Amino acid sequence: MKISRYKHDSETSYALGATLVFELLKNKPELITKIFLRPTEKQGEDITKILQSAEEKQIPVIESAKPFNVLNAKDACLLIAEFKKSSTKLDDNNHLLLVNPSDAGNLGTIMRTAVAFGIKNLAIIPPAVDPYDPKVIRASMGAIFHLNLEIIPDFETYKSRFPNHHRYAFMLNKDAKTLDEAKTSKESPFTLVMGNEAAGLPASYSEDCETIFIPQSDEVDSLNLSIATALALYAFTR
């Protein structure tokens, strides 16, 4: 059995832990290539159920400690699913567009929040953290398996593919509308555009988007990206 650490150019990635493996089996079983089971004495009810479901779907289950070591799984992690990376094209509903997101935890948390508020289309403009990195999958709590997800080379390409979307760019620009003002006048379909954790969005985005800022105290530098995105998603989906 060959098992290697996840790399950006791998054709497969890994979902670690029973919760994620269960999500994958429920939503995208066709992507799973195999399931690894940690050799263990005490196998709980949830594990037994997952293994039954895998058997029904004819997914190979391999009992071995090795993948858990190679992938730095925690002791409590008893299952890993290896799955094919596969993205679904964006549809014409509302979008979230992340420009240069760099943190795996943030990206996964943003996926989880987007799905929680019914936004199922995520576009990412590189350079960006790899959305299939197991750390992203983990932080998404499986939400990635509910998303249409595309890496789009640049903003020009995005705009030409989705010319009818109303674009709202979140910037620390005090001339911009506040989030409360913007949400009352929002138009659909919309695209919420968020920049990089440290640098924010390039100033040029204000030319092609309505700009919005989230009022906040001067005592902190800015909000965490996953927090700002969550406030935007919530406000625009009420």
Place this chain on the structure above:
Amino acid sequence: MKISRYKHDSETSYALGATLVFELLKNKPELITKIFLRPTEKQGEDITKILQSAEEKQIPVIESAKPFNVLNAKDACLLIAEFKKSSTKLDDNNHLLLVNPSDAGNLGTIMRTAVAFGIKNLAIIPPAVDPYDPKVIRASMGAIFHLNLEIIPDFETYKSRFPNHHRYAFMLNKDAKTLDEAKTSKESPFTLVMGNEAAGLPASYSEDCETIFIPQSDEVDSLNLSIATALALYAFTR
């Protein structure tokens, strides 16, 4: 020079990186016991400024690579401040009460968000992650130095100390008011009460609090704690 990894019972903790050291110098210089400087050729303007400020405040600066190794600082981290752990009592303004928060990153992010929305009182009921863990300090981006922070042994003690606060408990309880309903009828001073990442709040909290839920899709299990807390903080401070 004695330098050891941070422990829960240490009297001091560490702020890693120029941004945090700068925040500490600006807001709570009296807490700093010493500043460590990584021996380096190229010392930027920000570092020079911080060292000048430390000198003016008569804070000892020690040039040594050792603390950076002991504390697992990244290569780019050139400054570490050692500071006395010291909390300020809660005042009678609005509060955030976290019951059993377990994740350092979440706790720091929540501190950052609370300060961004003007909530300066944070109460924590243990068991909980140590709020002075350097990982929390890091994720707070220095917001911890703007907070009144208390560990309070249990909810009974909290209630008897702050009997006039209106308590709003966030629970996944569909009989509860929605966040949008609750914010329009909110009373001050208020306390927003949030539970543990995995377990949420014990059901008994619904007896002594108005319960609130954040409507979300069934496709995800729940929101991340720092996200749910941010939505609550934002809604209650508009």
